Amino acid sequence: MAVVISLPKIRWLRLSFIFTGALTFYMVYTAVVWGKGRIDSYMLTWNGVKGADFLTPSTNHRHIQQQLAENVKTCSPRNQIVFIKTHKTASTTLQTIINRFGFFYNLSFVFNKNYINNGHFYFIPLTPRNQKRLFLPPLNVRLGDYSNYSNNFDIMAVHVRYNRVEMEKFMKKHTKYISIIRDPVAQWESAFDFFKFQDAFGSALSRIPEDKWIETFLDNSSFHLESLKHLWYENVLGLRWYYAQNSQIYDLGLDSTSFHDDVVINGTVKRLEQEFDLILLAEYFDESLLILKKQFCWKYEDILYFPKNKRLTRRQLSDHVQMKIRNLNRADWLLYSHFNRTLWEKVKSYGPKFDEDLNYFRHLNHRIFHECGNGNATRFYKRVEYTPRRNSSLFCQTIAEDKQSLFRRVFNRQNPMKIYHVYK
Structure with a gap:
């Protein structure tokens, strides 16, 4: 017995297949393009803590896709x-x-x-x-x-x-x-600065200008x-x-x-x-x-x-x-x-690809510096200390x-x- 499908149903099926295919392509493309540029994806499984959503997609989609393709390789992270x-x-x-x-x-x-x-x-x-x-x-x-x-x-x-x-x-x-x-x-x-080698001068230290300490020691x-x-x-x-x-x-x-x-x-x-x-x-x-x-x-x-x-x-x-x-x-x-x-x-x-990868890494580090830090640097014993942004991710x-x-x-x-x- 022949099965007869009306013309409207055929058109509906075609549209359904087209829509499903387009949706699948969009989901895969989005995962590829966004996956490398979003550090919160890196943290999804860490102690059940989800990271902050702070990196926007990179404009260099081709580069990100290449990086993801490289990550799909047989090597395993060296943990020791x-x-x-x-x-x-x-x-x-x-x-x-x-x-x-x-x-x-x-x-x-x-x-x-x-x-x-x-x-x-x-x-x-x-x-x-x-x-x-x-x-x-x-x-x-x-x-x-x-x-x-x-x-x-x-x-x-x-x-x-x-x-x-x-x-x-x-x-x-x-x-x-x-x-x-x-x-x-x-x-x-x-x-010399950190360990205070000038202490070797003993009582003579007070008579030596600070800008001459290293030269005097040497x-x-x-x-x-x-x-x-x-x-x-x-x-x-x-x-x-x-x-x-x-x-x-x-x-x-x-x-x-x-x-x-x-x-x-x-x-x-x-x-x-x-x-x-x-x-x-x-x-x-x-x-x-x-x-x-x-x-x-x-x-x-x-x-x-x-x-x-x-x-x-x-x-x-x-x-x-x-x-x-x-x-x-x-x-x-x-x-x-x-x-x-x-x-x-x-x-x-x-x-x-070394220079390209180096620029990409520095771009990421620049972004995380501004997104994770509170924007202020604290002076502490001649050194700079940073603090995390309030309510930031782990x-x-x-x-x-x-x-x-x-x-x-x-x-x-x-x-x-x-x-x-x-x-x-």
Whole structure:
């Protein structure tokens, strides 16, 4: 028996198919175009907290579609990271990026439970005894259940000296190792200001103009370095001596007895290149983060940041003074020169889209800076601090708040003793 469909019904069916197809295309297109430009989509599954809707669609739809297409790949995010936090190298900004990543992905951190304000180890040796005595246990592990400490930590991002052999005993397998370094001239000038190396002048300090402090120190650096050995700092005798010369390569494992041995220095640098997955450069912070994102299969949202511990002013140094600083920190200079070359090799291997991706990342970071922050910068001990916008999302809070607040979130969640007030 033949089925007869009237002409009006045929037209209605055609219109229905056309409408359904158009609606489907619009939904897919909207998801593609908006998905990359909306950071709140990044937060939908984080502890059930939905982020603030603060990014408008990018006008560069083609670029966003390309980025989304690239994200549909076989790699998985690298969640296990050791970050050797060097001193005065923009390392606090990088640390907050890693802390935020670990916080939202519910990862276990290596913290010194006795340093409840920052979790640092500084120069404490990572001996098996100290691991038991000082480590905050991993998430969901009872304090003192040492058998479950081994190879059960995801992230270490504190001040600590690099020791690969010991770190492999408590970090999970396939952990990635990174650090950040800075031109030794800028790094040492910043360290001088922060750690107050002028205290080495003793009673003569009052007779030396402030704009001559660095030059005076360098004119007799051996004497002043020796003086720092006999001064207390943060309840540690001689601590500032370690900060006053070649502190970056010292943090990365080179002993001070080899500071003047170019053979040992160059051998250490080559070994670090083999053992580290990435050494970032403070002077090229955004470029370094883009390399990190690609190597670790992270998202743009993972590397957004507010600057932390940023100084308001810096000293202007003559060429002569800069040369003296490089001579004093020769090991750091060799380290920096080497990894300055390797960073640009990584940029070259990134591919032709590097500049385009860099501009896109900076655009996102500019937007989040204005949307998450309250618009005011607070001066705090010669440094700039930012605060989150009122009633902002959890994501905005963790990116804009000061380093101490973010640290407390991470430390609190993992701390079985609940020393800190728990954030709601």
